[in-house]
Amino acid sequence: MERILLKPGITIRGRWYGGEYRVIKLIGSGGTARVYLVRDLSDGRKYALKLGSDMAGVEREYKVLSSLSSIDYVPRVYVRDDCTIEGRKRFFFIMDYLEGENLKKLCSTRRIPQGTTVEAAAITAVICLFLNHRGLYYCDIKPENLVFDKTTGNLYLVDFGGVVGAGQPVTQFTPAYDRAGWGSGQRVADESYQIFAILMMLVDLLLDGIPEVGRDLEALKQRVNKTRLSKGLKKVIIKGLDVENHSLKGLVSDLRRVLRMADGVGEGLNQCSTDVLINAGLAASVAFFIMVLVFIL
Amino acid sequence: MGGQLTAPMELKEIIVITDGKSNVGGDPAGAALLAHKKGIIVNAIGIMDRGETEEPYIELENIAKAGGGICDIIPLSMLGYSVQMVTMQSVQMTIERAVSRQLRQITGYSLEDMEPDSRSRILEYIQKVGNEVSLKCVVALDCSGSMRSRIKTALGSVQDLLISLKTRKGRSYLGIVAFPGGAGRDSKVISGFTDDFDQLALRLNRIKTGGPTPTYGGIVQASCLFDGETRHGDSFLASVYPEEGDERSFIL
Numbered sequence: 117m118e119r120i121l122l123k124p125g126i127t128i129r130g131r132w133y134g135g136e137y138r139v140i141k142l143i144g145s146g147g148t149a150r151v152y153l154v155r156d157l158s159d160g161r162k163y164a165l166k167l168g169s170d171m172a173g174v175e176r177e178y179k180v181l182s183s184l185s186s187i188d189y190v191p192r193v194y195v196r197d198d199c200t201i202e203g204r205k206r207f208f209f210i211m212d213y214l215e216g217e218n219l220k221k222l223c224s225t226r227r228i229p230q231g232t233t234v235e236a237a238a239i240t241a242v243i244c245l246f247l248n249h250r251g252l253y254y255c256d257i258k259p260e261n262l263v264f265d266k267t268t269g270n271l272y273l274v275d276f277g278g279v280v281g282a283g284q285p286v287t288q289f290t291p292a293y294d295r296a297g298w299g300s301g302q303r304v305a306d307e308s309y310q311i312f313a314i315l316m317m318l319v320d321l322l323l324d325g326i327p328e329v330g331r332d333l334e335a336l337k338q339r340v341n342k343t344r345l346s347k348g349l350k351k352v353i354i355k356g357l358d359v360e361n362h363s364l365k366g367l368v369s370d371l372r373r374v375l376r377m378a379d380g381v382g383e384g385l386n387q388c389s390t391d392v393l394i395n396a397g398l399a400a401s402v403a404f405f406i407m408v409l410v411f412i413l
Numbered sequence: 414m415g416g417q418l419t420a421p422m423e424l425k426e427i428i429v430i431t432d433g434k435s436n437v438g439g440d441p442a443g444a445a446l447l448a449h450k451k452g453i454i455v456n457a458i459g460i461m462d463r464g465e466t467e468e469p470y471i472e473l474e475n476i477a478k479a480g481g482g483i484c485d486i487i488p489l490s491m492l493g494y495s496v497q498m499v500t501m502q503s504v505q506m507t508i509e510r511a512v513s514r515q516l517r518q519i520t521g522y523s524l525e526d527m528e529p530d531s532r533s534r535i536l537e538y539i540q541k542v543g544n545e546v547s548l549k550c551v552v553a554l555d556c557s558g559s560m561r562s563r564i565k566t567a568l569g570s571v572q573d574l575l576i577s578l579k580t581r582k583g584r585s586y587l588g589i590v591a592f593p594g595g596a597g598r599d600s601k602v603i604s605g606f607t608d609d610f611d612q613l614a615l616r617l618n619r620i621k622t623g624g625p626t627p628t629y630g631g632i633v634q635a636s637c638l639f640d641g642e643t644r645h646g647d648s649f650l651a652s653v654y655p656e657e658g659d660e661r662s663f664i665l
Contacts, residue, residue, distance in 0.1 A: 117487055117495075132528055147498055171524070172505055172536045179533065196529055205525060285544070285580035287501060291493055296576045304580050 118150050118168060120201055128154070128165065128208065130197030135210070137165055143213075146275060147288065148173060153213055164191070167199075167208040174207040177277045180252055181211065189243055189272050214274070216266045220259035223321050230322060231375060234349065236262060237318045238371040239271050244310045245364045252279050253305035256288040257313040259321060280305045292326050293317055298333050300357075307364045314367065315356045322349075333357065348374045423547045424504055425453040427480065427635045428496065430570075431555035432460040432563060434472050435628035438599050441472060444632035445480035453636060454507055455480020456499050460489050460563060476632070481507075489563055493570040497577040500550060505543045512539055547584040549606055551635040556591045557626040568617045575610040587613060588638045591620055592631030599630025602643050 121142070122128070128137045137154040140162070144151040149168030156163055168174045174196065181193035196209035219236055222228055240257060247254050256278035263272045278288025286294075286303045293316040296303035300312065319336075320326050323343060329335035337354045345353075352370040356362055427448060435441050445455040457473040457480075470486055477484035483503050487495045512535065513524040524532055552571055560567065571589070578585040586606040594601030604616045637644050 117485060117491070147494060148502070170502060170505075172509065172540055173502075175529065175533055175536050176540070198525070198529065285577060287498070287577070291573070297573065302580055303576050 118145065118148055120167070120169075120204065120206065121150070122152060122167070122201070127157070128167070128199050128201070130195070130208075131199055133195055133197050135195060135197060137163070137210070139165075144275075146277065149277065154210075156210070162213045163194070163210045164213040165208055165210055167206050169204070169206060171205075171207050173277055174209060177279070178209040180276045180279045181209075183250070184247070184252070184276075187246070188268075189270055190276075191272060191274060214263045214265045214272055216264045216272075218260050218274075219262040219264070219321070222264065223259060228321075230345075233318065233321045234371055234375055236271065237314050238368050238375070240273070240314055240317075241310070241364050241368045241371070243271075243273050244307075244314075245368070247279070248282070248307065248310075248364070251281055253282055253284070253310070254279050255286040255305050255309055255313065256290070257310060257317055258290045258293060259317060282306065289313070292320065298331050298336075300333055308362065311356050311362060311364060311367050315353050319353060346374065346377075348377055423549060424507055425451075425639055426482070426500065426503055426507075426548065426550040427453055427455045427553055427632060428500055428550065429455065429457045429473075429476060429553045429555075429628065429632060429635075430460070430492070430496065430567060431457070431473070431560075431626065431628060433555070433557070433559055433626055435626050437593075437625045438627040439629035441628040441632055442475040442479040444629045444636065445476045445482075448632060448636040449480045451636065451639065453480070453639060454482045454503050455632065456482035456503050457484045458492070458495050458499055459484070459486040460492060460567075461486050462488075472628075476628070480632075481510075489566055492566055493573040496552075496570040496574050500574060501543070501577070504546065504548060505539060508539050508543050508546065509536075544581055545583045547586075548578070548581070549586045549588075549639065550578075551588040551590055551606075551638050553590045553592060553600075553628075553631040553635040554603075554620070555626055555628070555631070556620055556622045556624075557593060558623050559626070561622045564620065564622050568620065571617060572614055575614060579610060584608060588635070589613065589616065590631055590635045590638065592627050592634070593624040594630075594634075595621070595624075599627035600634035600644065602634065602638065605638060605643070 122139045124139050124141055126139045136157040138157060140153040140155060142150060143153050143164065148170045149166050151164055151166045154163055154165045178193060178196040181190065184190040185192050191212040191214060193209055193211040199206050199208060240262060244254050254273060256275060261273060261275050263274050265272055280286060282305060284305050286305050286309065291297050293313040294303060295301045295309055295312040301308065316326065319340060322345060327336060327339040329339060337357060340353055341350055352374055356367055448455050455476060457476040459470060459473045474484045483499050483506065485495045485499050509524060517523045524535065554567060556564065578587060586608050588606045589603040590600055591603050592600040603620060604613050607613050634644050
């Protein structure tokens with residue numbers, strides 16, 4: 117874990133490009149890095165600053181983010197630099213601060229309709245598909261990494277530290293969502309790795325936690341089958357966890373079909389209107405992503 | 414490596430996993446220093462409860478410092494992540510250092526002294542090499558009494574490491590050393606270097622916990638594995654420990 121924890125009020129100075137950033141608060145901690153909300157002293161605006169000890173890791177993530185800078189659902193990145201804190205060398209980059217909450221927090225603090233959760237999973241699949249086409253495989257799929265931005269109403273993917281090329285080893289993952297941990301394939305980046313993670317996330321969110329089955333995939337499928345989720349949805353989940361060569365594109369259309377069916381997710385869709393904010397954001401995102409999907413496929 | 418362009422480079426690593434301070438045998442940092450002099454990188458992972466004293470933390474930092482490796486202090490829940498992260502990252506770091514040293518010889522600047530835009534390409538290259546280089550790694554696992562409730566997670570994290578190592582492009586060999594080693598010994602080889610990870614996973618089941626924490630012995634034993642030797646494990650206060658056959662004995 118990253119050892120350094122910056123206190124609010126501390127100023128970070130970039131060694132090469134001279135930027136000065138005052139720490140407002142910590143907003144996230146990952147394996148080898150932390151993310152802070154900071155104020156850029158040159159323009160007075162708020163940004164997110166990711167600071168870590170792993171030079172190569174920080175550089176790689178910066179590179180990935182800059183290659184995606186034209187894409188709406190990826191935080192825009194600006195500058196990366198070095199600094200020295202408490203006598204230790206650290207590496208950081210500056211990106212857009214998303215004023216919103218992640219899916220994990222949203223799901224735990226208020227009632228999110230099932231339909232919205234399914235929608236979020238579908239959007240995640242579309243984003244992955246989009247990145248895959250650029251040779252960038254986002255594999256650390258988890259609700260903490262999906263952020264709804266309040267200002268734009270869009271869903272964003274955050275934390276690109278674990279993005280790798282096709283067929284490369286996956287280094288960042290959530291154990292419960294990792295197919296290798298379930299004895300169902302290798303820990304390498306491909307579409308079915310992502311499908312597995314997306315569906316596990318869906319199961320986790322819809323059933324308030326993945327049932328305790330001791331990493332026995334068959335047992336998990338049986339448990340899912342016994343739940344009160346709609347038949348259509350159960351079928352999509354079980355099929356997706358099973359079939360090796362099932363495609364992300366197929367997953368998206370399966371999830372969309374489930375959503376279209378009137379009783380698609382049981383109690384789901386009727387209650388969607390209860391959360392206008394999220395719903396509006398999602399609708400906008402979905403429209404955009406379907407457009408993107410049509411465009412790239 | 415003058416002239417031996419065909420000879421593949423091989424990295425040597427030890428990963429010490431412990432939940433406390435060494436309480437018997439020599440100074441673990443001394444053992445790490447000796448190992449490092451033989452070209453081995455020694456990393457230390459500490460499983461820490463909340464509110465623990467600083468002492469074990471400092472010891473682990475000293476081990477990593479003397480061994481040229483990484484120190485990671487984490488709660489038990491993050492052990493699986495940490496073990497594979499530390500293993501892979503210390504490979505990167507080792508190559509980073511070697512490249513940096515070469516750079517300094519040639520240009521007078523190390524990697525850190527280069528402007529981020531210029532070093533970016535070199536870092537990409539390092540990553541590629543890191544994935545392709547062959548790796549010999551020993552996990553030295555604390556199996557003392559205090560690990561009893563944690564050993565299942567710890568073994569799970571070793572199996573997790575196996576899964577990750579399989580995905581590397583370069584060859585990977587793993588060995589396992591337990592400390593203490595049972596029957597009053599400070600350490601025991603659970604498995605020598607192997608790339609048969611299924612077989613190795615089976616051997617993990619033999620590990621039992623109990624006794625003090627001879628971290629020094631664990632590191633020395635792990636380091637000996639690289640010379641193709643198996644130490645018998647130094648005896649410590651043998652008389653205090655129950656005879657074989659006693660139900661309290663911790664036979665590994």
